[in-house]
Amino acid sequence: MENSNNVEKLHTDLMTVNMGPQHPATHGVLRVEIKTDSEIVAEATPYLGYLHRCMEKHCEHLDYRGVIPFVDRMDYLAAMNMELGYSMAVEKMLGTEVPERAEYIRVIVSELQRIASHLMFFGTYAIDLGAFTPFLYAFQDREEILRLFEELSGARLLYNYFWIGGVWNDINDDQLRRIAQFCDKMEENVKKYHDLVGMNKIFRDRTANVGVISEEMAYQYGASGPVLRGSGIDWDLRKKRPYSIYEKFDFNTVVGKGEMGTLGDCWDRYYVRVFEIFESIKILRQALEGIEEGPVMGKVPKIIKVPEGEIYLRTECPRGELGYHLVSDGGKTPYRLKVKSSCFTHTSMLGELGKGQMIADFVATIGSIDIVLGEVDR
Amino acid sequence: MHKEIVEFLNKEVAGCGASTTEVEVGDASVVVNAESIKPVCFALRDSSEFQFNVLQVVSGVDYEDRIEVHYILASFTKNLELILKVKLPKAGKDEMVKVESVCDVWKSADFQERETYDMLGVEFIGHPDMRRILCPEDWEGFPLRKDYVVQEVYQGMEVNPAHKINQGDFDFMAKAKLDAQNPKLISGSWAGHVSPELSDALKRKMESLEK
Missing domain, CATH: 3.30.460.80 (NADH:ubiquinone oxidoreductase Nqo5 subunit)
Structure with a gap:
């Protein structure tokens, strides 16, 4: 009797643990302050800003062409997609027509970048959950894409390849042939990878029914991209508000179905990303067929002066919707360039998602949202 | 709408x-x-x-x-x-x-x-x-x-200490503008940080071009 009374008098308290800023599972320099009740997260607060460069302020002092290298450095794993949105926003304000061939090259390059980015997710997510080998497989394939980009633009990560009015450099037939070969190989490989990782018992146990985002919550937090589609919402900007030449292509939107557990769990988000690779391959094949000879640069004035006004333009990036809100006063530099970053909005969900999870599951949740801190902090 | x-x-x-x-x-x-x-x-x-x-x-x-x-x-x-x-x-x-x-x-x-x-x-x-x-x-x-x-x-901590600013980078654009036949075709930023001699020379060149 005495003993049990003593146990009741024992005092327990929440412990505050810092996860990050230097932590392999936070994918960069994110710090999450976690209040833990033994292994359970009682409260999680994300702290941002470790990579803050105030790129929006820099852009106010740069001419319109000079902004492109800066937008590269936001989401450094999908730099081509970042450039696409910005150059399209400026072109729309200027009324520039982009030549057909340039549009095709833009679609080919940004779909390749999407594949590279999803491969990166696939590899790092497996590492988060304790499997190392998939990372090496993913990097092998990503390497081929990066080599191609290096030939095209001269850089492996931050390209400055999309210019206002078109693209910097033409693509040659040999490169197009290699992309076609890559598509065939990739299709086989992704099937293999999905069987190896996605259907793995341990992987399924770690991700199914973990970090569930309901439809209501996805809308409330403004989620987009694979996170939104993972919750079972059929929304893809390339389909619903086609930009560039996406209306020419026939492809499907991958939507989570809750196959392994609840709709909107980590496995569904994994599933959406991996199966989007197949859709990107579909688009690539059609684009390779449709591309024709022609110029790759439209007519753009030497000094770009965007007429007074504003525009909000969003594109579908690998991590979600990217929006550029460009306000111009008619001068040589943007008056204000606001970037809507999907990673930033997704990070705001972490507090609510983390509550009540095991710490190991919280790591799986952060990984499944797939944030790049360069885009969160800008 | x-x-x-x-x-x-x-x-x-x-x-x-x-x-x-x-x-x-x-x-x-x-x-x-x-x-x-x-x-x-x-x-x-x-x-x-x-x-x-x-x-x-x-x-x-x-x-x-x-x-x-x-x-x-x-x-x-x-x-x-x-x-x-x-x-x-x-x-x-x-x-x-x-x-x-x-x-x-x-x-x-x-x-x-x-x-x-x-x-x-x-x-x-x-x-x-x-x-x-x-x-x-x-x-x-x-x-x-x-x-x-x-x-x-x-x-x-000093924000932007002088020894960490690479003046050469700032002067690069100004020098290119000075060398060019038509400086208006060269555009770049950092206008505020150029060394005084260079920016004076550039100002004189622009004025003479306008005449």
């Missing part, structure tokens, strides 16, 4: 003073009174006609006499997009302007409003956790205001 929204808002929310202007390039926007931003947001979210179920961005622009706060809404069910604005008169340098928070309408407003507070000095009344988000908590000033000057010392 904007005209219908203005009509709807003026009918639904009394005294919101919604208005819109036609634009030649880019997107049009709807301006409402700052006092009625919250009921306007509720009305737009809950209307069966528009269903703006997602708040994409809260941001702001600093003008000479006012700060405009922009709310960019999107409807994923009706496939619509809207730029909603409120205009807040500015009191002085580094002084807060205030507007009601819309955190109750969309949860995504939480981080977005914190960023606007951090960058532009807009205080959102009724926000549950009004702290800086990207800059350190003890940072001074609001970086995206046009009259912002970086503080010289932060926590005993």
